[in-house]
Amino acid sequence: EPISTSYSIKHSKLQSFIQHICVESLTVSSTKLIECSTNSFSPESVRLVDGAGLCSGRVEVKSNKSWASVCEADFDRQDAEVVCRDVGCGAPASLQGGLYGEGEGQTWDKEFQCKGKESLLLDCDTSDRKHNTCLPGNAVGLTCSEPDDVRLVGGDSRCAGGVEWYDQGEWRTVGAEDWEQEDVAAVVCRQMGCGSTVSVLPGNTTRGFGVDCDGDESALRECRRTYDLLPGLTVICSDLLVQPDIFLTDPMGGVSRGHQGPEMFRGYNFTITCSTQPQYPGGSYLLTFTGSNRTQTQPAVNHSAAFLFPAADDSHQGNYSCVYDNYVFSHNFSSESELLSLTITGN
Missing domain, CATH: 3.10.250.10 (SRCR-like domain)
Structure with a gap:
């Protein structure tokens, strides 16, 4: 049966909302009448x-x-x-x-x-x-085209903050029922390329439209929208820290560039430097040496750390990487650089 109301429908967003009242479909007249019929589009049109x-x-x-x-x-x-x-x-x-x-x-x-x-x-x-x-x-x-339609805001990192979804021309807060929050967070972290979920909780007083996910979707747009108004979610993902850089320098000119990476002459000293983009204060760098249990740790100073090696010899040949550790948002995070492959050559 038609549903009558005393309101005039003039705005497309209101029209879009009213379509969800109708089980099958909606026809909206310019007068004071909302009519749900079976001869037009359904809500999933x-x-x-x-x-x-x-x-x-x-x-x-x-x-x-x-x-x-x-x-x-x-x-x-x-x-x-x-x-x-x-x-x-x-x-x-x-x-x-x-x-x-x-x-x-x-x-x-x-x-x-x-x-x-x-x-x-x-x-x-x-x-x-x-x-x-x-x-x-x-x-x-x-x-x-695939949209960049999800973001995390207010967390000083693209991998932490309140969840927002770009919908119908504006960013909208996303909420979920208590038993759905972990699944929604898993999808958000996956879609943004931010690893796995570290924590999720109702983050702010702003209420957002509800989302119902199974947890294995590749993007939030594959989940179901419930249209319930729920507290907005705050999500922290594991890949919070940007990947650090690693590079080798020497003050005596003993390094050259080989096909597999830098080559260092025996007897020369060299420095391996770890650095990262300014993101959070503090933290530390762990320099690892592949094939050996040798590691060195230094605190980050101006977002970098320098590890000095005097008198290069064959024991220094191998693969090095920097691991940046920091404690932010009440959690420990780490991020590892690409490998630096060092060859020791000559005299």
């Missing part, structure tokens, strides 16, 4: 199928409880911009008929007339098709 991921595939829209492919002649770049935005991806990268097959269902019988700025395909106007048939090979395939 568009999808990309048979592609390499969530951001590519054949465009399908839903009407009358079934999915229909869209003919390339009824779809243009402005429509593609809205679809990419609707499915949570970046800008359109390619648009081509038949790229992802024809599908097994019907063909959509309308022509989209999006302006390109709409948040949802639901917001776009449609008109009757100008073409009687859609020839084989013309089901439109769309590839959207």
